[in-house]
Amino acid sequence: MSLLGNVINPNVTSVGSIPGGNLTPGIQIVVQGVAPAHSEGFSFNLSSKISDSRCDRALHFNPRFTQNCVVRNSLKNNAWAEEETNNGMPFRKEAPFEIVIVTDLYCYKISVNKRNFCVFKHRHPLAGVNTYSVEGIVKITSIKFLEIRTPTCSVQPAVTNHHGAQPTKPKLNPPGCSAHPAVMNHHATQPTKPIFNPAVPLTTGIPGGLYHGKMIFISAVPAGTNRFTFYLQEGSLHNADVGMVFDVRFNFGSCVEMVIRNHRSRGTWGQEEHTIPYFPFVRNVPFEIIILSESTGFKVAVNNQHFLEFRHRLMPLARFNMLHITGDVTVKQVRFQ
Template sequence: MMAFPQQFYNPGTPFTGTINGGLQVGKSITISGWVQPGADRFHVNLQCGSNTNADIALHFNPRYDSLPGYVVANTFQHGRWGTEERKQNFPLPTGSAFNLLITVTSDSYQMNINGTHFMEYKHRISFFQVNTIAIDGKVDISSITFSNPMFAGLPQPGFPSQPGFVPAFFSVPYKAIISGGFKMGRVITIQGTVHPNATRFNVNLNHPYGIALHYNPRFNENVVVRNTKYGGKWDSEERDGPMPFHKGQPFTLTICCENHSFRIMANGMQAHTYRHRFTHLQHISELEIDGDISITSVNV
């Protein structure tokens, strides 16, 4: 059973929030949102306090004053900025949705954008001092989720190309208890890789009488099937929309529970919306994943 993660849902900007329990090795922060059209910049700060002159351990600052954009990473300490680190080839154009994953390791922050490793930023301030997240600029945030490490002593997986990382893969089929059921604002994030010769995989949100959401990418048909099962019988399938997954490629799948539907994002991009057919969301009790994928991270 996994602990219910700390979450903020649809916060306005500027936003400042307390990080419950602070940071630790393996803790991850998933930020989903949209870069506003015509944006000049925005930032995500991991801070040592919420006051205006607090030290900033990580300043993650996408800028768009030159195309196609770049990221400045820096630290603010004792009232002064340190030396900037800049990363070009930024995969976040203005007007686009994104999923940013920040994972704490013993010596750095690892930044993953839309399922792909983007950059590493070495610690200049001890992460144990960080207790606040702040976001501001030309960005709309849909959710912020904090997840503690799944296994003590292991780094959060998902960056196999980085020296020193040993990816931990979850066994498939995979099941996890959803404590407290579903409700508006709850978010599930799954990271993994589609097998090179994949036929299909599925993600199910189960309840005692069936399946509230069956999300089923089928590569042999190039379609994502969505459906609901109740009392042993399937309802009518939904098959419209894109196929955002590719054989042999990593992915980040995010399922957000909204008032009337599940909003489903793949690699930070809006993919599908599925209206609730099973409306007793509080009875959804299990996440089930099966098929031709490897799983490296599950935040429930």
């Protein structure tokens, strides 16, 4: 474990930057302080700063003495989501406290005074969280940011770095995290040579076609306010059969912050799938998508967090031998494994 930053006696209501720029899995945040006798409550917030006048809150951790509970919530576009208030009230006025928040692939794991308190599932992309803040009546003595070796609540997809290092092994879920499906379950293979900074639209072959255990890594940056799309297709013709289309729509027609999945057979599109747990993309913020082909369907992770699954509608998989990318996106790297 290594220390990334330590803020001593921060001013309440001030906004600070996350050391390193953005949160990643495996960061531990330790908040120490005390609430005075006249305190009605306070909050510690992890946020995505959108502009000088707007922050979306990924985690709002709010002990309330007046209601004898701790509220957890998120805020997007100035609208609060659903509150979580279970697990009691471990804070007492005039008693020192320690809050430990561990960032994970799927959740924030929070303990209070050395005891596990709650898990708060991610509602906003972790990679976009870049600020912290304290509000209310409280005296904060320190806020520490530490890097730990591995996250504690997840299966992490095998990832290689940009220098061609060998893929890491998946981490297994500990007890208590079974609600989150494993993103990857595959036989280790050698990655092929990456494609760097290709022009868009891009059409490139998938070495060996798709098969059980095949992985596609796409690192990119949303470059506009419209949409971008990934196609896994048979051949390069414009009306080719498509095993899966992954269509990210920021603002397209009647679709706002949606991800559409579908297939196309003999020129005809199938039934669209729209349901997503959250919208993980932010304009001008880099992301990485990992698509894993399994025997029953595709599993998709965004920024090392399991995002969704799409069951196979067309077989055999090996016929889908091309990756086609279009739209408002700047592609930094494509890699097959």
